[in-house]
Amino acid sequence: MSIAKTRQAGGGTTSGNAAPDVAYRPRPAGVVHSSSSPNNGPEVSTTGGNGPRRRRHHAEGLEAGKRSTRTLLWILLAAAMVLYGFPFLYLLFTSFKTPIDTIAVPPTILPREWTLENYTNALGRSGVLASFINSTQTAIISTLLSLVLAVPAAYGITRYKTPSGRVFIMAALVTRMVPPVAIGIPLASMMSSVGLSDTPIALSIAHTTISLPLSIWLMSSFFEAVPKDLEEAATVDGCSRLGALWRVVIPVVSGGIAVTAIFAFLASWNEFLFALLMTAIRSQTTPVVIANFQTQFGLDWGSMTALAAVYSIPVILLTLLLQRKIVAGMTLGAVKG
């Protein structure tokens, strides 16, 4: 989602790039809404009063105007949502079945009998609770590390457009293409040579190699949106450049930092390959434990679905609660420039 940043970085080198950059710079949400707001007033009132709907597409761009078309589109959306949401619902339903019903032939969608047996089985298994602690620890360390490294770097890249900054952001792009399987083994042997093997710290460093480039791109686009006058005013008032960054700029981009933190957290929380290569017993994270259910204990689908549900639902809820910010972050990272 973040290659866009290089396009932007490249924009400084090729002058021909400037025009499309301006043309496609996303308007801030407020601008988009205000441009259509004169027509939204009457529209809201007509739908609220169930009155006849006017053809509105003149001012609404791509929005469908005709009522019959809209009904058809809503039906289409409903079908898509059912198809798209069903797999996870089925996982939830299955987690409440009895272990025998889980693999009944033919399978049923809803549990015949609702029970928490799979949950008690899954959570009672040795190593499962410890893996939750490991996952949380690893994700938090990795998130903090990413932020501490990415925030100053992104600020340096965007505020002082130096050649070294452009080289650096290109290098970060290339980093993103490195397959984890290629560096996992050398990384693991590096960690064991400094006595860190099988620790959450080693794994969180590995996870940071994934989330750091992403964080730098995301933070760069957030810094890009901060007007330069802001810290110029601060430096005139006697702030040092570092002081201006810390006291003036950071508070302005705190929303962006939150988004970046969530992405870094999710990247670590859901990561599997590094965790598989770099952890043994002490620091195993939950994705590895979930995968081990399959081999180590035979095919215990019931416990697996329960553990998967417990592992996924908190992050789904958290991110959906913060969705406005996340959507802003994703689109900034991807569409900017």
Next chain:
Amino acid sequence: MRISDRRFALYLMTPAALFLAVFVAYPLFRLIADSFYKISPMAGGPRDFVGLDNYVRAFTSEAFMGAGWRTLAYTLMVVTLEFALGLGMALLFTTLGRKSEIWRTVFLYPLMIAPIVAGLLWKFLMIDNFGLIGTLLHQAGILQNPNQIGWLSNPDIVLFSVAVPDIWLTTSFMCLVLFAGLQNIPGDLIEAARLDGARAHTLLFRIILPLLRPVIAVALVVRGIDAARAFDTILIQTNGGPQSASETMSLLIYRTMIRFGDPGLASAMGTIYLLAMLAVAFFAVATIWRPGKDT
């Protein structure tokens, strides 16, 4: 003492640059160095310099070439389907306007799910005997027998089956990015085209898609890179089987390194893989993006 802006910027970037140098560049250097050695899998075992021997072995091995083609096919399939579905959903959300906002949010939920969980979930849905998909298709009268399609056991279709969780997980991302791009198309442009009598498909192919080109390029390249590295979902569903029919490059390198204990050969494969990814990514950026050439 006041340091120059240029130097100050450099200081700000140094910690992150050092981190990437130590934990990405150095392991990569080790990988490339290892690719010229024959390495015993035992710790402290002998290392013999063999020149390009590992590369020759990689290119002459059927497994490597097969995995390369499968990775390419997998990537093209995932990216194409995701793009088609994501664009469809993005257009749907755009034409429905702001009232569909809540559903747009709900549509994002798979992005938060671990790939390993998605892989297991779809394995559970597609598995022979107690898999739900076969049963539902059977009950709907489409299949005579719930196990008629061996989603994960038929080598001919398994590459498609293992791609399904990946598509399910990240169509949302494609939709999100394309949706954001659609919001930036000026409404008066669409209006002008409609006044000129443009039909829906003309609107889509002549106006919307060309204008979306930069956004599409970003989305395709980003997803292409991710899909080419797919590992978790495939490992958990089939472990590359049956008969290596779903063994992509990441899996082959992993198995060569861990299971077959040949780090030298695995390093050579990893190096080729990385170079190929870089080449394809730069080629894609140069052709799809065409910065400064049009739009």
